[in-house]
Amino acid sequence: MTSAERGVERLALPGVLSAAEAEETALAIGAEQRADGAIPWFGGHHLDPWDHVEAAMALDTAGRHDRAAAAYDWLARHQNPDGSWYAAYAEGDAARPTDLGRETNFCAYPAVGVLHHYLATGDEAFRRRMWPVVHAAVEFTLGxxxxxxxxxxxxxxxxxxxxxxxxxxxxxxxxxxxxxxxLAELAGSPQPDWELAVGRLGHAIRRHPERFLDKSRYSMDWYYPVLGGALRGPDARARLAAAWDEFVVPRLGVRCVRTNPWVTGGESAELALTLWTMGMERRAVEILRSIGHLRAEGGLYWTGYVFADDAVWPPERTTWTAGSVLLAVAALAGDTPTRAVFGGAGLPRGLETDCCA
Structure with a gap:
C-alpha cells in the first residue's frame, strides 16, 4: 500500500468524507498544482503564501508527500532576501508578484507547514534545507x-x-x-528572542483586544485566538459560546461576516478544527457535515453560499477551501502530524506571561 493510499484511508470520517471522496479531493488539489510546485487558488488565479501552505499541508495528510515537498521548495526558491514573500503572485511559471506588500501572517505560516511535513515524513534532509528559510521568515515577521x-x-x-x-x-x-x-529545537539552534516574542504576542491576544483593529464582524476574529492556540480552557470555551449563534447557521455552515447571509467553506472547516482543539468533536463533525452542500463535482469545494439568494458565490472552487476541509477531517480522524501542529500540546510555549501591562 502506498503512502497516498494509507493517507486517504486515515481521512475517512463518517457522514463527512469517505476514503474515496478524500482521495478525490486530494487529487483535485494536486491537479491545480503547477509543475513548479506552486498551488494557486484555482487554475488561472493568483497564489498567496498562506493558502499555498494550507493546500500543501492537505496534500501531506493524503500521503502526497512529494507534491507537498514541491510546494515548500517553491517557497524556498521565491523567498525574498529579507526572508519575506510577497502577498500575491500571478499565474505562470515566472511567478510575477502582483501585490508587493509583505504580510507577517503570510510570511510566518510556512513554519507550520514545514513542521507538519517533517512530522509526516521524517525527512531530515527536507528539515535541514528548510530551516534557513523558516529562520529568515520568522526574523522578517518579528521585525x-x-x-x-x-x-x-x-x-x-x-x-x-x-x-x-x-x-x-x-x-x-x-x-x-x-x-x-x-524546528529550532530540532536544528539545535536556540532562539531566546523568539521565545520572548511568542510570550508577548500570546499575552496581547489574551489580554489586550484594544491593541488590534476591530474586525469583530468577521468570524475569523472570533475563533482564531482559539485555533492559533493562544486561548485554551474556560476562556476559549466562553469565547466560542459568546458568538456561536451570531456566526453559525444550522445545517449550512459558518458566516464569514456576522451581518451577511453568506456561509463559507474555509471558515466552517477552520471552526471545526478549532472545536477539535477544544475536545468538542461532536460539534466539529456537525459543522463539517453542514457544508456538504459546498462540495462540487470533482472533489473541490465552492468558496461560499449566499443562503438568502440560494446561490453559490463566488463561483470558484478554491484549493485552500478543500485543503481546510482535509485538515479538519485529518485532525478528527487521528492524523498525528495535523494534531501536533494544531493541537499544540507538544509545541514550545515560549516565555509566557500574563502579568505584564
Whole structure:
C-alpha cells in the first residue's frame, strides 16, 4: 500500500468524507498544482503564501508527500532576501508578484507547514534545507512586532511598516512561532528572542483586544485566538459560546461576516478544527457535515453560499477551501502530524506571561 493510499484511508470520517471522496479531493488539489510546485487558488488565479501552505499541508495528510515537498521548495526558491514573500503572485511559471506588500501572517505560516511535513515524513534532509528559510521568515515577521507584543500586519511595497495589528493574523502567527521554535529545537539552534516574542504576542491576544483593529464582524476574529492556540480552557470555551449563534447557521455552515447571509467553506472547516482543539468533536463533525452542500463535482469545494439568494458565490472552487476541509477531517480522524501542529500540546510555549501591562 502506498503512502497516498494509507493517507486517504486515515481521512475517512463518517457522514463527512469517505476514503474515496478524500482521495478525490486530494487529487483535485494536486491537479491545480503547477509543475513548479506552486498551488494557486484555482487554475488561472493568483497564489498567496498562506493558502499555498494550507493546500500543501492537505496534500501531506493524503500521503502526497512529494507534491507537498514541491510546494515548500517553491517557497524556498521565491523567498525574498529579507526572508519575506510577497502577498500575491500571478499565474505562470515566472511567478510575477502582483501585490508587493509583505504580510507577517503570510510570511510566518510556512513554519507550520514545514513542521507538519517533517512530522509526516521524517525527512531530515527536507528539515535541514528548510530551516534557513523558516529562520529568515520568522526574523522578517518579528521585525514588525510592536512594543505591546502585537505585530503590524505588513510592510508596504516601499518598505514602510504598517503598525496596525490584526487579531486573526496575529493568532495565526502565534501558532507559527511555536512551530518555528519546535524546528529550532530540532536544528539545535536556540532562539531566546523568539521565545520572548511568542510570550508577548500570546499575552496581547489574551489580554489586550484594544491593541488590534476591530474586525469583530468577521468570524475569523472570533475563533482564531482559539485555533492559533493562544486561548485554551474556560476562556476559549466562553469565547466560542459568546458568538456561536451570531456566526453559525444550522445545517449550512459558518458566516464569514456576522451581518451577511453568506456561509463559507474555509471558515466552517477552520471552526471545526478549532472545536477539535477544544475536545468538542461532536460539534466539529456537525459543522463539517453542514457544508456538504459546498462540495462540487470533482472533489473541490465552492468558496461560499449566499443562503438568502440560494446561490453559490463566488463561483470558484478554491484549493485552500478543500485543503481546510482535509485538515479538519485529518485532525478528527487521528492524523498525528495535523494534531501536533494544531493541537499544540507538544509545541514550545515560549516565555509566557500574563502579568505584564
Amino acid at each position: 514588525l512586532q510592536q512594543e505591546g507584543g502585537q505585530l503590524g500586519w505588513r510592510r508596504d511595497p516601499d518598505g514602510t511598516p504598517v503598525a496596525d495589528a490584526l487579531l486573526t493574523g496575529c493568532s495565526s502567527v502565534y501558532q507559527a512561532l511555536r512551530c518555528a521554535l519546535a
